[in-house]
Amino acid sequence: xxxxxxxxxxxxxxxxxxxxxxxxxxxxxxxxxxxxxxxxxxxxxxxxxxxxxxxxxxxxxxxxxxxxxxxxxxxxxxxxxxxxxxxxxxxxxxxxxxxxxxxxxxxxxxxxxxxxxxxxxxxxxxxxxxxxxxxxxxxxxxxxxxxxxxxxxxxxxxxxxxxxxxxxxxxxxxxxxxxxxxxxxxxxxxxxxxxxxxxxxxxxxxxxxxxxxxxxxxxxxxxxxxxxxxxxxxxxxxxxxxxxxxxxxxxxxxxxxxx
Amino acid sequence: xxxxxxxxxxxxxxxxxxxxxxxxxxxxxxxxxxxxxxxxxxxxxxxxxxxxxxxxxxxxxxxxxxxxxxxxxxxxxxxxxxxxxxxxxxxxxxxxxxxxxxxxxxxxxxxxxxxxxxxxxxxxxxxxxxxxxxxxxxxxxxxxxxxxxxxxxxxxxxxxxxxxxxxxxxxxxxxxxxxxxxxxxxxxxxxxxxxxxxxxxxxxxxxxxxxxxxxxxxxxxxxxxxxxxxxxxxxxxxxxxxxxxxxxxxxxxxxxxxxxxxxxxxxxxxxxxxxxxxxxxxxxxxxxxxxxx
Numbered sequence: 135x136x137x138x139x140x141x142x143x144x145x146x147x148x149x150x151x152x153x154x155x156x157x158x159x160x161x162x163x164x165x166x167x168x169x170x171x172x173x174x175x176x177x178x179x180x181x182x183x184x185x186x187x188x189x190x191x192x193x194x195x196x197x198x199x200x201x202x203x204x205x206x207x208x209x210x211x212x213x214x215x216x217x218x219x220x221x222x223x224x225x226x227x228x229x230x231x232x233x234x235x236x237x238x239x240x241x242x243x244x245x246x247x248x249x250x251x252x253x254x255x256x257x258x259x260x261x262x263x264x265x266x267x268x269x270x271x272x273x274x275x276x277x278x279x280x281x282x283x284x285x286x287x288x289x290x291x292x293x294x295x296x297x298x299x300x301x302x303x304x305x306x307x308x309x310x311x312x313x314x315x316x317x318x319x320x321x322x323x324x325x326x327x328x329x330x331x332x333x334x335x336x337x338x339x340x341x342x343x344x345x346x347x348x349x350x351x352x353x354x355x356x357x358x359x360x361x362x363x364x365x366x367x368x369x370x371x372x373x374x375x376x377x378x379x380x381x382x383x384x385x386x387x388x389x390x391x392x393x
Numbered sequence: 394x395x396x397x398x399x400x401x402x403x404x405x406x407x408x409x410x411x412x413x414x415x416x417x418x419x420x421x422x423x424x425x426x427x428x429x430x431x432x433x434x435x436x437x438x439x440x441x442x443x444x445x446x447x448x449x450x451x452x453x454x455x456x457x458x459x460x461x462x463x464x465x466x467x468x469x470x471x472x473x474x475x476x477x478x479x480x481x482x483x484x485x486x487x488x489x490x491x492x493x494x495x496x497x498x499x500x501x502x503x504x505x506x507x508x509x510x511x512x513x514x515x516x517x518x519x520x521x522x523x524x525x526x527x528x529x530x531x532x533x534x535x536x537x538x539x540x541x542x543x544x545x546x547x548x549x550x551x552x553x554x555x556x557x558x559x560x561x562x563x564x565x566x567x568x569x570x571x572x573x574x575x576x577x578x579x580x581x582x583x584x585x586x587x588x589x590x591x592x593x594x595x596x597x598x599x600x601x602x603x604x605x606x607x608x609x610x611x612x613x614x615x616x617x618x619x620x621x622x623x624x625x626x627x628x629x630x631x632x633x634x635x636x637x638x639x640x641x642x643x644x645x646x647x648x649x650x651x652x653x654x655x656x657x658x659x660x661x662x663x664x665x666x667x668x669x670x671x672x673x674x675x676x677x678x679x680x681x682x683x684x685x686x
Contacts, residue, residue: 224401243482268402306407307416350404358411366420392420 142189142206150177150187150204175205176216188236211372213238213312213348215278219317220299222307222346223247224288224332225269235266235273235286237348245348247284249273254288255296263301270302270352271345302344305354309367314372318345327379330367333385339363363392400610408611412593412601419445424648426541426603431659434668437576438554441557442546444603448537451546453528453554457568460516460523468515469525472500472547480535492539499540499630500530501620503585504547507627514580517559522566524556526579537606540617544587549660552581553667558679585627586656588649589617597635600645603651616642618649622657 142148150172174180177191189195193208215221215237223235226244231251238245249271254263265271277285288299310318317326331343341364342357353364367388371381400408401477411418421427434441438453460467476484476493484490489497504510515524528547532539555576558569591604591612604612614634619627626646630635 268399268405270401270403301405304406305403307401307404358407358414358416361407362411362416362418362420363416 138194138207140195141193141308142195143192144188144190145180146189148189148195148204170202173201173203175203177206177208178204179338210312215245215247215275215284216347217275217278219275219278219347220345221247221275221286221348222302222344222350222352223249223271223273223348225249225265225267225271227267228265232272235271237284245284247275247286249286249288253286254300255294257289265301272299272302272346272352274299298344302352302354305342305352306361306365308351308353310349310350310351310372312347314368315345315347315349315351317345318343318351318368327378328371329381330366330371331364331384333382334364334367334389337385337389339389352379359392363388400607404607405611406623408608409593412599417601418607421603423600424602426652426655427605429545429656429659430664431545433549433553433663438550440546440549440553442542442549444536444542444545445605446534447542448532448534449537449539449542449546450531450533451528451543451550452531453526453550455524455526455554455556457517457522457566460520462520465520466516467512468523470505470510470512470515470532471525471527472497472504473527474500474530474532474543474633476532476535480532482657484535494545495529495632496539499587499617499619500543500547500629501630502630503544503587504551507583507585507619509548509583509585509684510551511580511582514685517566518561526551526554526556535606537609538589538603540587540589541603544619545656545660548584548586548656549663551579552584552664554659556578582622583621583625584657584660585619585621586653587617587619588652589615590645590649591615592635592637597637598641600641602648616645618646620646620649620653622654624650 159306167226174187177189178187178191179190180187189206191206191208191210193206195204196207197204222238223237226234226236226238226246228234228251233249235247235249236244237247251262251265253259253276259262271288273286273288276287288296290297317328320326334341339355341353341360341361343364344352346352351368353361355361355364367385370376370384376384404524409420415423417423419427419550431583432441433439440451442449442451458469460469474493474497476490477486478484484493510526515526517523530543530547530549532543555578557571557576558574560567588602589604591601591608592614593601593612596612601608614631614637614639616629618629621627
């Protein structure tokens with residue numbers, strides 16, 4: 135269970151043993167399962183050779199005792215790729231083997247990634263996916279390193295199926311903040327405090343969405359009005375930082391004004 | 394050379410489809426502006442305009458200089474616009490892009506060539522001394538429609554500006570500080586405002602006001618009409634793009650006149666509010682030298 139502990143600023147001293155104490159008398163009982171080693175998540179850095187742990191961003195320090203994990207919850211403004219992220223990218227151009235995809239178009243220069251043409255479900259040398267400049271793709275980050283090009287894939291490497299990844303046809307992309315994207319991607323909508331999509335569903339609207347960790351939200355529906363309404367609702371929730379009650383009220387107001 | 398990435402095919406198709414159905418992404422009508430807020434600064438000649446997410450900061454300054462030899466009776470009036478990476482990563486400091494050149498040219502034609510500021514009143518001594526008025530336009534945030542917001546900011550800054558009081562005696566020019574004598578406003582003749590239309594559709598049959606950045610990137614043409622509150626057109630700039638029917642252009646001028654009047658009201662209200670704010674305790678009425686008998 136993740137527990138927020140305190141607000142930290144860059145350069146503060148963080149004592150991991152104080153927040154996540156090691157199990158007492160772990161050595162005396164051989165049957166007891168040893169806890170996993172301490173892991174540092176985003177926003178923390180281990181300084182060598184002193185072994186001191188310091189935050190690199192400002193935000194809330196979160197400790198997960200079961201996973202023995204520490205990280206800083208921050209609503210930073212720019213996306214940095216991490217392996218396993220689901221992202222929505224725009225194809226800039228294609229070469230023989232790769233498609234160059236922009237993950238953050240408004241950065242300078244744009245944050246780019248490499249999407250091999252063969253990393254689609256059912257793609258072979260003779261059967262290539264139809265990609266061209268301007269296509270939107272929903273992909274997973276398969277390789278993210280500081281000094282290498284980020285690599286994407288649209289296929290599950292173990293099963294060979296697409297699992298919902300691939301080119302996005304139709305619809306509209308709306309920019310959202312990285313924090314909003316993380317909340318939309320959380321498994322529990324109640325825990326994330328996001329009730330917009332459920333409220334829109336209760337109002338009888340039918341639509342499909344894809345959320346990218348890079349701050350992009352794709353919405354599609356048979357009705358153009360529905361897409362505009364969903365986009366406005368989520369964008370307003372993000373910009374005004376609404377809570378659950380305010381979100382429901384906003385959805386009711388939008389549906390009434392557009393109906 | 395940095396430039397904005399084009400929107401994706403999905404975004405282009407969706408914007409076109411939504412406009413065909415009479416919808417805009419932010420829920421506005423085709424002839425609506427985003428919320429406009431104009432705030433004037435503590436010192437004279439400062440104007441801050443917010444048009445939705447677009448933000449423009451304009452500052453007017455003046456200094457005594459020598460007039461041009463071909464126009465000894467006129468002062469000097471310049472509008473300087475510089476787009477920095479703060480507004481958008483598409484802009485690069487110091488290197489003018491197409492957007493910057495177009496913005497400068499439209500402001501120049503709208504304000505300087507239309508004679509909004511009486512440059513003859515800036516002359517202090519013919520051929521020897523004159524005021525040089527300069528307005529710096531800073532784009533702080535770029536979400537489309539820079540032209541309309543910049544023109545509104547420049548007009549507000551110039552109408553808010555006060556230049557120092559001067560006197561000339563035996564060829565000696567004396568410039569008084571604001572503590573010695575009250576500074577005087579500029580000689581302002583009329584207030585032109587820019588109204589920009591964005592055209593969409595195969596034959597440019599849909600005209601939108603106040604396009605956002607995404608709408609500007611997907612439009613097929615644009616037209617900027619500059620006119621004042623009295624209906625006098627100062628300039629029309631339609632630089633390329635899809636051809637537009639002449640009749641619809643005439644209709645656009647009627648819509649632009651209504652919007653120019655709204656802009657004029659916004660500036661008048663802001664200036665009145667600023668004058669009231671500077672009138673601390675209502676003492677200006679007590680200090681009045683022109684009183685009824």
